[in-house]
Amino acid sequence: MKLDERKSLKVAIHTFGCQMNEYDGEVAAGILGAAGFEIAGEGDADVILMNTCSVREHAEERVFSRLGMLGKVKRTRPELIVGLMGCMVEEHREKLFKRFHQLDLMVGTRNIKELPSLIEEVRRRRQQVARIKQDGISIEYTDLVRRTSKLHAWLPIMTGCDKVCTFCIVPVTRGGEVSMPAREVYREASRLVGEGVKWITLLGQNVNSYRGEGVAFPQLLELLCQIDRLERISFTTSHPSDATEELFQTIARNPKISRRFHLPLQSGSDRILKRMKRLHTYEDYKKKVNRLRELAPDVSLTTDIIVGFSGEAEEDYEATKRALAEVRYDGAYIYKYSVRPTTPAAKLTDDVPYEVKEERNQELLRLQKEIEREKNRSWLGRQVGVFVEGRSPKRSDQLLGRTLQEKKVVFDGAQDLVGTFQTVTLLDIKNETFVGALESVCVP
């Protein structure tokens, strides 16, 4: 296909799910843009790509219903190309072609760079095309990434997971753990800083079990902290059994490392943790939380909780409720358990009725909301360091920044403060965003 033909083709990319998918979406946009395609909104797109997530039934249902809708659109626009990327492609593979005739293209997480030629192949052959490579790492650093922020960049350092939590689909969709060599991570981080990036978030399904050429995660953090003009380093997601003393010491020692720590608990009941194969008890988990808070008292702890997992009796649920009240997280993603077909837990009976799951989910959400309200109010009146990310999406006359705990703050300030650190007094909180007042301007 000639370049000017490509130039006339508009591609819309709709990303669902986690930060790893966001990164893959940015890579896809960059590669297609560099190949001459125009990245556009869905309204007037010639190609619609959905970058999918399989972690919960609901995430898949959303894509299935979109496919249904696009099937209707294709009745009047048969030339429209509909494609899938991401975890649903890895999980379902070509089976989806039989179920959805309106689906033209399926691209695996390791085949993103082939998108331009695959779209051409669909146009040329007018047949369903799939490219789903099974093995190897799905990360290939490229300067073609079309980032949504000039100052912040996602940086995947590993993919896959060697743990086998019985409810989780990641080992199926992303395979076993593969870590990028530490020197490549360092080189890519330095390249991003050279492009003006000041804040990097390291990505991995189980980031703290990273091991690149013998370099463990705490050592990688130390290494990256040495990069001049790299001001902040975040990372997600951690597994409690890999959250080590060395990692906590590294965080406490380095002011560049974010104080937002996401540590999924999933359940407060040891019986359910065992059924989930989470490899730790609630006591183990609590000891780690206490140690982290001892070393880094300003840490903001967030978590994931599943309610209604197979076999969850009233006392198991009560244990989870007690854990939330005891740990007092700054944030929690609380979900109803949904069976994922290809996971070990699919063999267990999904015996908690939907209404009970919903009731427990709502009760925990209310409890967590109250804890967050109290914890956020305890920050009011404090002066905090804020990294200024840009204009507030809600009020263009205000700036948006984040504290070292990655709490959002909006305040009045001039555009030239973007990309700098400023001191702000926290005056109020609206939803989950603080409203602050700029103290004297710090000129970098």
Ligand code: SF4
């Ligand atoms: S550690 Fe996380 S990604 Fe790995 S299997 Fe468990 S829940 Fe899934």
